[in-house]
Amino acid sequence: MTKISAIILTKNSEKLIPDCLTSVSWTDEIVVIDENSSDKTREIAGKAGGKVFTFSGNFSEKRNFGAKKASGDWLLYVDVDERVTPLLRKEIRSRLAKREAPSSAYHQSPYVAYAIPRRNFVFGKELKYCGFWPDYVKRLFKKDKFRGWTGELHEEPNFEVDSEVVTGGKGKIGHLERPLTHLKHNNLSEMVAKTNEWSEIEARLMYEAKHPPMNLFRFSTAMFREFWLRMIKQKAFLDGTVGIIYAVYQVYSRFISYAKLWEMQIKTKK
Known part of the structure; x- marks a missing residue:
């Protein structure tokens, strides 16, 4: 029988980890990669039967470390603020x-992995616009075809396809129908804290990639593009007040990343 290992990354996640662990309790193994939590995250995970390991690094490095510690035939990556619903669990098991089964049409399936849609909740409200549906994420991998994650912030999985290592799967990714539940943000303070942390990484990556110098024109066009994308093209306003708040916040988040890039660039000139 196919063995499934759930892999969860944590850091001071004592409020989120209990429900996440419950949602993957049906898997054959739960691997928790913790980044030096100072709260009860590791204790909670251990008591729930998780195999807890301490490791520090970027997102790809932590995900790859989790894969090395997992023994399953299939790897199911679940973020600590995500929940595997009973319907998704049933679909994964069934697929x-x-x-x-040799007689099944799925037996000769070429898929090396499956992407899963997500229902995203902000301030307790599900957002269906602003680019949030179906929001497919690649999370269920056949371990013997998986060749690791790459990317420091927006990481992508790599797979062996026809004897070649291919980023993202390129046509060998199946799509499940039942979604993950993603509790994206509970309050503005949480959003601002995450933006401050991630924008540092994003700005550094743009700086290292030799991004053109930021000026009034580039700031203006970047902010306009983000607003147009979220509010007009992706129709964030149809999600009501929360949708509008989130769309405007995304403009702010983009601004912070570019402002930090600008700061790095002017320091270099001095």
Whole structure:
């Protein structure tokens, strides 16, 4: 029978980890990669039967470390603020079981991984616009075809396809129908804290990639593009007040990343 390992990354996640662990308790193994939590995250995970390991690094490095510690035939990556619903659990079990049956149409499936849609919740409200549906994420991988994550911030998985290592899967990714539940943000303070942390990384990556110098024109066009994308093209206003707040916040988030890039650039000139 196919063995599934759930892999969860944590850092001071004592409020989120209990429900996340419950949602993957049906898997054959739970691997928790913790980044030196100072709260009860590791204790909670251990008591729930998780195999807890301490590791520091960027997102790709932590995800890759989790894969090394997992023993399953399939790897299911679940963020600590995500929940595997009963319907998704049933679909995963059913899809993988069909792959094992010689008489099944799925038996000769070329897929090395599956992407899963997400229902995103901000301030307790599900956002269906602003680019949030179906929001497919690649999370269920056949371990013997998986060749690791790359990317420091917006990481992508790599797979062996026809004897070549291919980023993202390129046509060998199946799509599940049942979604993950993603509790994206609970309050503005949480959003600002995450933006401050991630914008540092994003700005540094743009700086290292020799991004053109930021000026009034580039700031203006970048902010306009982000606003147009979120509010007009992706129709964030149809999600009501929360949708509008989130769309405007994304403009602010983009601004902070570019402002930090500008700061790095002017320091270099001195």
